[in-house]
Amino acid sequence: MxxxxxxxxxxxxxxxxxxxxxxxxxxxxxxxxxxxxxxxxxxxxxxxxxxxxxxxxxxxxxxxxxxxxxxxxxxxxxxxxxxxxxxxxxxxxxxxxxxxxxxxxxxxxxxxxxxxxxxxxxxxxxxxxxxxxxxxxxxxxxxxxxxxxxxxxxxxxxxxxxxxxxxxxxxxxxxxxxxxxxxxPLRERAEDIPALVAEFVGRRRKVDDEAMSLLTAHPWPGNVRELRNVLERGVLVSEGNLTADAFPLQAQELVAAAARGEWSLERLEAAYIREVLRATRSNFSRAAEILGINRKTLLEKRRKYGIE
Ligand SMILES: Nc1ncnc2c1ncn2[C@@H]1O[C@H](COP(=O)(O)OP(=O)(O)O)[C@@H](O)[C@H]1O
Ligand SMILES: [Mg+2]
The missing domain is CATH 3.40.50.300 (P-loop containing nucleotide triphosphate hydrolases)
Incomplete structure (x- = not known):
């Protein structure tokens, strides 16, 4: 040949x-x-x-x-x-x-x-x-x-x-x-983040929209190296597509990302509840306390938003 x-x-x-x-x-x-x-x-x-x-x-x-x-x-x-x-x-x-x-x-x-x-x-x-x-x-x-x-x-x-x-x-x-x-610095390259993310998670995995808006809003003080590490870890800790749960990001960033992405209050609420449940390892009483609602309301919202 x-x-x-x-x-x-x-x-x-x-x-x-x-x-x-x-x-x-x-x-x-x-x-x-x-x-x-x-x-x-x-x-x-x-x-x-x-x-x-x-x-x-x-x-x-x-x-x-x-x-x-x-x-x-x-x-x-x-x-x-x-x-x-x-x-x-x-x-x-x-x-x-x-x-x-x-x-x-x-x-x-x-x-x-x-x-x-x-x-x-x-x-x-x-x-x-x-x-x-x-x-x-x-x-x-x-x-x-x-x-x-x-x-x-x-x-x-x-x-x-x-x-x-x-x-x-x-x-x-x-x-x-x-x-x-x-x-x-990566914080001045937000438009490049989706392509870098795709490269680092590989062809078989996808990052959902909510997670992607978090990743694009994060300031990345460690630049591309930090992004790469966060994604490699995310791939290891999650199965299938990557959701916001795969990334250790701050609630404050979540709010900033939500504002930029024009999220509704409900969508933000769902993401926040998910984060608090993750932080408390699904301890419902403790999560309800943090969220300032009673346990029953938390369980209702959890069902409504389909949170695992
Ligand atoms: N445009 C890019 N595409 C893919 N990977 C990149 C890109 N830029 C940097 N990286 C990766 O990010 C990490 C840090 O890059 P490196 O060149 O070591 O940074 P520095 O020398 O500035 O600290 C390396 O793993 C590198 O391969
Ligand atoms: Mg170097």
Whole structure:
């Protein structure tokens, strides 16, 4: 059978969005995919910075070359230089052999510094030198190793504050602040929520309208990561389609969502009663007390609204 030529991946394969801010961002990045300039990705935690870095690599001409991620906060300071630049045999007690650093491992691919603000100022200075000279030396060595990888950097820190405080070097910032994009928080992407929800719950499960209006109204401080976790949990705790009961959301949000969705008082009442019954694990006396009605009224309303 003749093999069909697969088309090259595009950024829009990784981010399906209707939100103008994110569309513009993808367009900006798309223009510099194959340029050698560094890309700085800003944005709150969970907005998709790592995903964008991976997408950039996968869509660039470097896609067949390595993608090397350096999770800056997780590397102990004393190991950092050797991790990044490598070391020669015998440089320190445990250096039994030459070790290639991550920059060297990235070769002509892409190196991604995740949460770069975690680097200490001396390391920032060393990285800046490597960027400027387009080369570096391994620890304890003299060989000049060329630095050919594409550089992508991310941060969720408030850069202006860390620059002012002096914990992030201005010279390094100027060097990496060439093409800078900011991932929008999920609360500014409400139109994208239904599509993300569908992706995370999978094809076989659906989310009902009431649950969907709750999900679209939630402010998602943890952004797409939080949405994904909440849905994965929802899929585990419920059978069949997902209802509002599957999500641990606040009554206040329920009211806000109801107002936006133009719910009737009856519909809101039904949702509220359901929530209180869930919170009390169907302890009718306790639920009636919370709702401020007697037990008999609660049982009537429960029957009327068909609450399990
Ligand atoms: N547009 C998207 N579509 C599907 N999943 C996404 C999208 N954006 C982010 N994610 C997922 O959300 C989670 C957090 O994304 P990540 O890139 O790690 O965020 P950050 O690096 O900004 O903290 C990951 O599981 C990622 O795959
Ligand atoms: Mg990240």
């Amino acid at each position: 003749p093999s069909r030529k697969r088309r090259d991946p595009r950024l829009s394969d990784f981010f399906r969005t209707r939100v103008p801010a994110l569309r513009n961002l993808l367009q900006t990045v798309g223009k510099v995919l194959d340029h050698d300039v560094p890309i700085l990705i800003r944005g709150e935690s969970g907005t998709g910075k790592d995903r964008l870095a991976q997408a950039i690599h996968a869509c660039s001409v470097r896609r067949e070359k390595p993608f090397v991620e350096i999770d800056c906060p997780s590397i102990p300071v004393e190991l950092f230089e050797s991790e990044i630049f490598g070391h020669e045999k015998g440089t320190f007690t445990d250096a039994h052999a030459r070790k290639l650093g991550k920059l060297e491992a990235a070769g002509e691919g892409t190196v991604y510094f995740d949460e770069i603000s975690a680097l200490t100022p001396p390391l920032q200075a060393k990285l800046l030198r490597a960027l400027q000279e387009k080369s570096f030396t391994r620890l304890g060595g003299n060989d000049v190793v060329p630095f050919k990888a594409r550089v992508i950097v991310s941060t969720s820190a408030d850069i202006e504050t860390i620059l002012a405080a002096g914990t992030f070097r201005r010279d390094l910032f100027y060097r990496i602040n060439v093409v800078t994009v900011t991932m929008p």
